[in-house]
Amino acid sequence: MDMSLPAPTVRTTCPYCGVGCGVTATVRPGTIPIIAGDAQHAANRGRLCVKGAALGETLDLDGRLLHPMLRESGTLRQAGWNEALERVASGFASVVAEHGPDAVALYVSGQLLTEDYYVANKLMKGFIGSANIDTNSRLCMSSSVAGHKRAFGEDLVPGCYEDFELADMIVLVGSNTAWCHPTLFQRILRAKEARPGLKVVAIDPRRTATCELADLHLAIKPGTDVWLFNGLLSYLARHGGVDGTFVAAHTEGLDAALAIADADCADPAAVARICRVDPAQLLAFYEGFAATAKVVTAYSQGVNQSSSGTDKVNAIINCHLVTGRIGQPGMGPFSLTGQPNAMGGREVGGLANMLAAHMDLDNPVQRDAVREFWDAPRIASRPGLKAVDLFRAVEEGSVKAVWIIATNPVVSLPDADQVRRALDKCELVVVSDIVHGTDTTLHADVLLPALGWGEKDGTVTNSERCISRQRAFLPAPGEARADWWALCEVARRMGFAGFDYAGAHDIFDEHARLSNWRNGEDGAGRRVFDLSGLIGIGQGAYEALEPIQWPVVRGAGGEPVATERLFADRRFAHAGGRARFIPTTPRAPVHAVDGDFPLALNTGRMRDQWHTMTRTGKSPRLSSHSPEPFIDLHPNDALLCGVREGELARVTSRWGAMVARVTHSGGIARGGVFVPIHWSGQTASDARVGALVNPEVDPVSGEPEFKHTPVAVAPFVVEWHAFVLSRESLALDSVAHWTRIQGEGFVRYEMAGRGPVDPDWARALLGAGEAADWIDYEDEGLGAYRAAHLVEGRLEACVFVARGLRLPPRDWLAGLFAAQQLAASDRATLLAGSAPQRGPDPGPTVCSCFGVGRNTIQIAIREHGLETTAQVTACVRAGGNCGSCVPEIGKLLALAKCGEATAS
Known part of the structure; x- marks a missing residue:
């Protein structure tokens, strides 16, 4: 490409939360795509949060699943698409033939595009004939x-x-x-x-x-x-x-x-x-x-x-x-929806108790309408198994084959160890993903490589009912294929017609036509969900489709007309057009705290991470904000539990346990505990909070109780703490606790353990043989040990160990990994455990966009008398890009004012 010409820029949509921000991706050969907010998209008007702004850092192929894989005798081997698809189709067909359609299931995700979701729902409910298709949106919406x-x-x-x-x-x-x-x-x-x-x-x-x-x-x-x-x-x-x-x-x-x-x-x-x-x-x-x-x-x-x-x-x-x-x-x-296409999944009936186009499984007229439109051999006649019940049925053996697409239930579902047991017992586990190694893919019999963000093409619907295009700007890597394509190929191999689509635009057109099919003919009034204004959309119009809010009808000139707000005419979708008040009897959470489990666990997201970190965990910038899993609780509760801030603790419930570091954010009331959801078996030794969460669900929606599980907190006793920076991933079987954090050109591990620490242990840990260029320092009295492995004068890995928590800051070491050769002074600073002439420790990252730490902001506030976030931004840049850190800056300003008031 002539680099003097403007680089091609593609307008697409962010793959994270349900806000549905527009994104532009500019591709230049040899560099990561330049990601920016789309100023023309009404959802964000050009702004992006820090996760969206860092999307370019997550697009490498490290860890990608690039080829179909089959497990034989416990070992995965690469296979061709034809062999893998035959294995899936024949496996599903034989289970259905022997045990009936309810013996198979699909578990899908709000990460799918609407076109993928539509085909999955059509295959399962209209052709296999079971409603056993549910989605991780069950867990949130x-x-x-x-x-x-x-x-x-x-x-x-x-x-x-x-x-x-x-x-x-x-x-x-x-x-x-x-x-x-x-x-x-x-x-x-x-x-x-x-x-x-x-x-x-x-x-x-x-x-x-x-x-x-x-x-x-x-x-x-x-x-x-x-x-x-x-x-x-x-x-x-x-x-x-x-x-x-x-x-x-x-x-x-x-x-x-x-x-x-x-x-x-x-x-x-x-x-x-x-x-x-x-x-x-x-x-x-x-x-x-x-x-x-x-x-x-x-x-x-x-x-x-x-x-x-x-x-x-x-x-x-x-x-x-x-x-x-x-x-x-x-x-x-x-x-406010949690995922980028939770709304789109609801449009096509992605939940086990729904049909496509907002039609109902328990309405025989609407069931028949969907069956007729699809020309389906059968239609599911009753709701399928919701997520929690589905994996219980897998463990019990009534569901014998499951296809999991774009989600990681061994981490994300409640009582997650039960899900692991279920998959171990299942006769056929198929997983479609972009990542080779997740907690769920470890249990797969068939692995199918999917397209990721930047590679796949289709639509998503955000929280305000706005349909936006997600467009490809990268080539498909390896043998990765669209999820809708894999579903259609399996459908055809099972002998089903109606799955010959020319592309994603063809599926979208069918989705739009179904929304208008026999709409209003069942005597209950027109369904509000209506894409009739987009019927007949060809590939060109689909490629150019601008964000548009449904319902979408035809205008006087035949043009699509969007709808900003619903119910402006005061008519609702119930028969008769009236809304209904619902009596709501208050009731406490099913499981109450008690003497054995005296604290209530709440779970949720962190600012800079997403789901189980298979994407955001690749970004050093995003990993800097909250690098380790943590247990946030009130200081008084910590005292009663015998744990201290900065130390490790074990959280235990009736369903499972996990280990993380104790923190006091100041935001937790007595009796409560907060743990983030993001860490998996791939990023920490024992931090899957889903293993603790109770599996109780709402009796109407089937949504689990993620916000209230009785737990106990106790010390996790170790003899030493350490961290490692390494260019290569390490096997850490010899340590009691670890967390993996992505750095710029290296991997960082925070660790803790028991037993002796010596040069032999360190060499084995870092993979350095006897002939390696090795420098180390040991102080037995202080319980300190430091070592570094060099290859041709370049730092390959280093380890710092201390008996307590007194370990040096990590940030200065990143610069040593960027150097091609370590100077003699650098070797000395490694063994000393601190950089020469270091300035103030910047502290934990607050602004991920510019790498500004808490201590840096507090010093600026104090020394310059800053009073507003705008002044902080002008002084140290923090808060000047995506704005995600503005609330934290505001809190630091408030704390500074409180300190001044106390001092006076």
Whole structure:
């Protein structure tokens, strides 16, 4: 390519959270693609969070699954696509023939594109004839789906992102928006800067980064959301907050919902005691909500991931229905989806209790419509197994073959060790993934190489119902193929017709046609989900498709017309057009804390990581923010448990255990524990938090209780701590605990162990033979040992060991790995354990974009008298790019002000 010419730039969509940010990728030969925000995409208007900005660092082929693999006699071998597909097709066909269609299952993911999802659903429900297809979206969004269907008659998100900028009050419930939906949070932040009168309320048991923006933080007791919102419903009814005209004309069921709410939650003081919040703050929230017409209530996993998640969703929606605050600009309940295509999966019936195009399995007319449209030999007649039950059925043997696509259930599902046992017992485990080695692929009989982000082509739908194109800008590596292609090939080999697609555009057109097929003919009114305005889309129009919100209908000139908001006409999807109030009886989490397990475990995401880190874990920049798994708990609870900050501890539940480092963030109330979800068996020795999580699920949605598991915390006793930096990955069987962290040109391991540390141990650990260029230092009295392995004068690996936690900072060593030759002074600094003339330790990373540490920011605040985040950015650059670290900078500024006040 002539490098003087403009490099080709492709507009695509970010593969992370449900905000659905537009991305531009500029490809130049020999370098990683340049990733930037798409200024033309309405979701983010050119901004990206730090994860999106670092996407270019995650596109290498290290660890990629590039060829089909078959396991024989316990060993994987490379195979051709034809052999692998025959193994899958014949395996599924023989199980169905002998045991029936319910003996096979698919477990898929919100990481799939809509076209992949559509084909998987069609194959399983319409041709194999079982609804045993579920998705990891069951783990995060199914309570919202169920709540929407109960209230509105269909799985519908009423509003759009613009409503956050038009609202006068934003209530964020169970949503650390600052970390989990960063670009949307930045829109809220800018709206508040422009209109300081905009009130933000955060409802969360933890004090998260999101709370730094909030005017009011209600740190409710975990699991008490229904009490809180039932109390609000009762308060609104008793204080003139009811829109009587709207309720009478457009809803039904208020009396029954109010009777339940009034029975337990009519007294705000009693609700405050149950929710464990200050009564004055609770009343301020109730009064503010009642007095503010334009209110958006946005909620995420803190609401959904509960054994009463669906009732929590409906308790929120009830408060918007009773006030008529729905379907108009700046108001409404808003479900923030967790994955980039959780919404698209719901559109095509990716859940085990749904059909495609928002049709229902339990509706015989709609079942027949789907069967007729697909010309399917059969159609599933009853709901399939939801995620948790599906893997129980695998272990019990009633499901004998499972195909897992684009997800890692051995890490992400609750009671994750049960999933591992299930896969070990399963007759046929097929896994489609882009990564060769995950906790799940270790159990696969057939591995199929999939396309990753940047290589695959299709559509995704974000939280505001906006369909966007995800376009390929990289060639398919090795023999990787699209997931829809692999599914179609298996379908054809099983003898099924109807899977001959010319490309992703052809599948999308079928998806659009199904949305309009016999729509409104079942006597229940038209389904709101409607892509009729995109029917007949050809490949060229599909390639050029701009982001568009459904429903999409035809305009007067035949052009596609999008819909920003739903219910502006006050008609809902239930028969008769009325919304329904749902009585929500408050109930505590199924498993209560007790003397053996006295703390309540909460799990969730970190700012700079994603799911099980198969992608974000490749980026040194992202790994710098929170490099190790941790256990966040209150200092008083730590004292009672006998653990100290910085030390290792074991967290145990009735279902499993894990080990991580203790921290005190200041955001955890007494009685609570927070552990992030991201670490797997590939990145830590024993940090899969899914192994601890109880497998209780919501009885309506089937969503697991990820936010409340009784646990105990105890010391994890070791004799020494260490870290290693190495150019090559290491085998760490000889240490008691380890975490793997990606550096720039090296891998870093944080370790701890028991037993002797000596040169022989160190040489074996680093793979250095007797003839290696080896330097070391030992102080038996202090229990310190340091060693380095050099190859032709270049640093290959180094290890630092200490009896306690007094290990040197790691950041200065990265520069030594960049050097082609170590000078004599460098060798001396290695053995001394510190760099010469070191400046202040920058501390833990706050700003990943520019690598700015906490200590650097605190020194700048103190020395320059900084008072605003803009001043901090001007001084040290932190917060000047994606803005994801702005809440943490705000917290440091607040702490500095508190320190000044204390000093005075």
